[in-house]
Amino acid sequence: MNGGKAKLLIRGGRILDPGAGVDKVGDILIQEGRIAALQPGVKENGAKVIDAKGLIVCPGLVDIHCHLRDPGFEYKETIKTGTLAAARGGFTTVCCMPNTQPPTDSRATVEYIQRTASLTAAVRVLPIGCVSKGRQGKELAELGDLADAGVVAFSDDGSPVADAALMRKALEYCRALALPISDHCEEPSLAHDGVMHEGWVAARLGLRGQPAAAEESLVARDIALAELTGSPVHIAHVSTRGSVELIRQAKARGAPVTAEVTPHHLTLTHESVMSSSSLPDELAYDTDAKVYPPLRTADDVAACVEGLRDGTIDAIATDHAPHAPVDKLCEFDDAPGGISGFETALGLALTLVHGGKLELATVIEKMTAGPVAAFGLDKRDGLAGLGSLAAGAPADVMIFDPNREWTVTPERFASKGRNTPLAGRVLKGQVVATVSAGRVAWSVERTEVR
Amino acid sequence: MPADLKDDREGQGGTAILAREPPTALPHPAPGTWRHRHILDLDDFSPEEIELVMETTSTMKEVLARQIARVPTLRGTTVVTLFYESSTRTRSSFELAGKVLGADVINIAAAASSVQKGESLVDTVLTLQAIGAAILVMRHPRSGAPYLASRHTRASVINAGDGWHAHPTQALLDLFTICSHLGDVRGRKVVIIGDITHSRVARSNLWGLSTMGAQIVICGPPTLLPVGLEGPTGDEEGSKLALPPVEIETNVDRAIADADVVMTLRLQLERMQSGLIPSIREYCNLYQVTKERLAKAKPGALVLHPGPVNEGVEISLDVAHGAQSVIEEQVANGVAVRMALLYLLSRGRA
Numbered sequence: 178m179n180g181g182k183a184k185l186l187i188r189g190g191r192i193l194d195p196g197a198g199v200d201k202v203g204d205i206l207i208q209e210g211r212i213a214a215l216q217p218g219v220k221e222n223g224a225k226v227i228d229a230k231g232l233i234v235c236p237g238l239v240d241i242h243c244h245l246r247d248p249g250f251e252y253k254e255t256i257k258t259g260t261l262a263a264a265r266g267g268f269t270t271v272c273c274m275p276n277t278q279p280p281t282d283s284r285a286t287v288e289y290i291q292r293t294a295s296l297t298a299a300v301r302v303l304p305i306g307c308v309s310k311g312r313q314g315k316e317l318a319e320l321g322d323l324a325d326a327g328v329v330a331f332s333d334d335g336s337p338v339a340d341a342a343l344m345r346k347a348l349e350y351c352r353a354l355a356l357p358i359s360d361h362c363e364e365p366s367l368a369h370d371g372v373m374h375e376g377w378v379a380a381r382l383g384l385r386g387q388p389a390a391a392e393e394s395l396v397a398r399d400i401a402l403a404e405l406t407g408s409p410v411h412i413a414h415v416s417t418r419g420s421v422e423l424i425r426q427a428k429a430r431g432a433p434v435t436a437e438v439t440p441h442h443l444t445l446t447h448e449s450v451m452s453s454s455s456l457p458d459e460l461a462y463d464t465d466a467k468v469y470p471p472l473r474t475a476d477d478v479a480a481c482v483e484g485l486r487d488g489t490i491d492a493i494a495t496d497h498a499p500h501a502p503v504d505k506l507c508e509f510d511d512a513p514g515g516i517s518g519f520e521t522a523l524g525l526a527l528t529l530v531h532g533g534k535l536e537l538a539t540v541i542e543k544m545t546a547g548p549v550a551a552f553g554l555d556k557r558d559g560l561a562g563l564g565s566l567a568a569g570a571p572a573d574v575m576i577f578d579p580n581r582e583w584t585v586t587p588e589r590f591a592s593k594g595r596n597t598p599l600a601g602r603v604l605k606g607q608v609v610a611t612v613s614a615g616r617v618a619w620s621v622e623r624t625e626v627r
Numbered sequence: 628m629p630a631d632l633k634d635d636r637e638g639q640g641g642t643a644i645l646a647r648e649p650p651t652a653l654p655h656p657a658p659g660t661w662r663h664r665h666i667l668d669l670d671d672f673s674p675e676e677i678e679l680v681m682e683t684t685s686t687m688k689e690v691l692a693r694q695i696a697r698v699p700t701l702r703g704t705t706v707v708t709l710f711y712e713s714s715t716r717t718r719s720s721f722e723l724a725g726k727v728l729g730a731d732v733i734n735i736a737a738a739a740s741s742v743q744k745g746e747s748l749v750d751t752v753l754t755l756q757a758i759g760a761a762i763l764v765m766r767h768p769r770s771g772a773p774y775l776a777s778r779h780t781r782a783s784v785i786n787a788g789d790g791w792h793a794h795p796t797q798a799l800l801d802l803f804t805i806c807s808h809l810g811d812v813r814g815r816k817v818v819i820i821g822d823i824t825h826s827r828v829a830r831s832n833l834w835g836l837s838t839m840g841a842q843i844v845i846c847g848p849p850t851l852l853p854v855g856l857e858g859p860t861g862d863e864e865g866s867k868l869a870l871p872p873v874e875i876e877t878n879v880d881r882a883i884a885d886a887d888v889v890m891t892l893r894l895q896l897e898r899m900q901s902g903l904i905p906s907i908r909e910y911c912n913l914y915q916v917t918k919e920r921l922a923k924a925k926p927g928a929l930v931l932h933p934g935p936v937n938e939g940v941e942i943s944l945d946v947a948h949g950a951q952s953v954i955e956e957q958v959a960n961g962v963a964v965r966m967a968l969l970y971l972l973s974r975g976r977a
Contacts, residue, residue, distance in 0.1 A: 375854050375855065376854065376855040377855035377856075377857070377858050377859045377863075377869055377870070378855070378868075379853070379854075379855060380853035380854065380855035380856050380870065381830075381855075381868065381869060381870050382770055382771065382792060383770035383771075383789070383790050383791035383792030383793065383827060383830060384770050384771070384790075384791075384792075385791075386854065386855070388854070446863070448863070448866065448868070451868055452868060456778075458671075459667070459671075459774060459777075460667075460668075460670075460771065460774055460868075461774075462770070462771030462774050462775065474861070474862075474863060475861065475862035475863050476861050476862060479862070503747075506747070506749055507747060507748065507749075507775070508748060508767070508769035508771065508772045508775060509769065509770065509771045510769045510770070510790070511769065
């Protein structure tokens with residue numbers, strides 16, 4: 178992924194960079210992998226030109242929570258297919274979770290990911306390292322060595338850091354490293370192997386539920402530990418009204434807490450498990466709607482949207498979790514959790530804009546400057562200006578048409594994971610081109626690049 | 628009973644009997660009354676369809692009362708019972724039902740699940756289809772498994788119990804047993820007592836009983852009542868897919884007062900280990916259906932239990948074997964109900 182040396186000119190689009198407060202029609206000149214100029218009437222001077230008239234041009238999307246499955250589960254996804262899917266979804270930077278095999282708890286695995294990414298990835302890959310050795314939740318991983326190798330955060334995602342004392346030590350240790358811990362909040366004894374949200378749908382289907390309190394009790398614990406240690410905690414995939422409220426109060430006190438929410442927790446409810454558009458007349462037990470944390474109630478969805486709107490939640494993160502079809506073609510209890518989310522993230526988030534619930538600038542900010550700030554990614558070497566279109570920033574740009582409708586067709590995903598409960602659904606808003614480090618990483622055929 | 632419906636006589640081959648067995652002895656549903664290819668739960672049964680099952684069950688009881696209970700209705704049809712959980716009464720009653728109707732019955736006791744990377748459920752179902760199974764009777768510890776199976780086979784799937792979710796044939800035999808005493812259940816108070824959370828019997832009975840107009844009261848310790856039983860609230864209110872409305876009462880004496888039917892459920896003894904009840908002793912004190920408690924119900928109220936009974940736990944010995952108990956009848960009716968369902972499904976397939 179060397180920065181393209183050739184010049185690229187994105188002409189005539191509506192430039193929307195909410196982090197920098199920019200919203201105007203203009204041209205963007207890209208040179209040597211960086212934003213060179215941002216103004217109307219830039220001269221071509223031999224640059225390749227993308228005509229963005231009528232389209233929106235914004236910073237490339239940044240995802241601080243995804244699963245690339247590589248190493249270890251290459252049949253589900255590889256760094257190559259996952260980043261291609263990311264590019265199609267408008268993402269130019271993705272932070273991959275360490276629940277690989279082996280888990281990303283050593284420098285060697287971090288370097289494997291970085292090397293493989295440099296050879297095959299369509300967009301920038303920033304690894305997240307394990308909190309604990311082997312993700313076992315018992316002893317700290319070599320956090321200092323992982324930080325030195327280049328991880329951007331720590332997490333045992335897929336599992337919580339269940340042991341409160343271990344979480345405390347990890348946070349204290351991280352003070353020296355200035356990296357956040359992203360926690361998958363799910364108190365194991367309360368979650369109790371629940372396979373969906375505990376509520377009337379689970380009661381109806383005879384499935385074991387996990388209550389909202391399983392998430393909220395660990396969110397409350399993590400906030401207390403962040404305040405105790407002064408070290409930043411990031412709450413991964415917030416899904417309940419109670420969690421949003423806890424984070425809102427913590428932020429008001431000045432606690433070092435940030436949070437993210439997924440597109441599916443902003444738009445879908447637990448009813449998706451029961452009824453699917455492809456099976457209107459029967460109970461679906463849709464394993465493609467099985468995800469952790471589980472899809473919650475309409476009230477929780479509304480609270481998450483409100484949390485984004487009022488700034489309680491910092492970022493929209495995909496939790497892209499691809500699985501092979503064979504993994505999901507089984508009894509609901511036995512299916513792994515996860516939704517393949519890169520390619521539907523923007524379209525799904527934009528339903529909130531089209532539905533009048535969020536401003537377009539808010540959605541874009543929560544997918545660019547918001548996540549960058551939550552993880553401090555722009556403080557890293559070579560990444561100054563990440564998530565913005567400021568001169569000198571990495572030339573990561575997404576061009577999209579907010580009104581173009583398309584049908585979600587998993588068979589055409591770039592991701593190997595076709596596991597989405599959105600199959601067949603029409604989404605409004607489509608990525609037209611993704612520019613990563615100055616090169617066109619992906620574009621729909623209709624986009625003219627001369 | 629029609630005089631020409633003579634049965635297997637000594638020395639006669641099956642074929643000769645077949646020719647003389649008029650299937651017209653069985654009720655013919657009005658066109659359009661029966662539209663089920665599978666029987667997965669009762670949530671999609673209309674009152675008319677349930678009536679049809681009841682009526683057909685009565686006919687099957689007549690067949691069973693014959694000296695030689697055997698008719699050729701399902702001759703040449705292969706019925707497979709695929710049981711991923713052990714079962715005595717349900718499996719054997721399906722087997723007998725199939726045999727009485729002349730079907731070839733194959734019993735498969737399957738262990739393990741796809742988790743252990745054995746053969747997946749979908750593969751198993753395709754294999755059984757390939758060997759010619761027309762009707763697949765399936766029990767599975769995972770809720771929803773028969774729905775998955777039904778989407779991958781041309782065979783008819785009968786749910787013989789899936790996880791905590793549904794046990795429609797049990798609910799139908801319960802309904803038949805109740806109706807054979809009370810005529811119908813419209814406006815009758817039916818109280819279901821015990822471990823509702825883990826009970827597929829309770830869930831299917833909610834659908835069957837409510838469709839037929841019963842007033843249902845659910846009773847048990849709060850830890851054994853599913854969260855969300857009261858149904859959707861707020862923005863989700865009014866979902867057509869919600870469980871039917873029920874009255875929830877945690878006090879057994881109040882629940883049982885003036886009941887027409889008292890349905891007790893089996894208490895899995897491991898519920899104590901998982902902390903859902905303090906002790907069996909306390910459960911018995913608070914929830915056991917005893918003579919004294921039963922006296923609060925309507926005189927002659929029926930007592931049901933899906934079995935197997937933990938005598939002296941959810942129900943006292945004298946009530947389980949008392950005059951108001953219809954527990955043995957339930958078992959006997961089970962065969963007739965399953966014959967009726969096999970018959971109705973095979974007619975639908977013809």
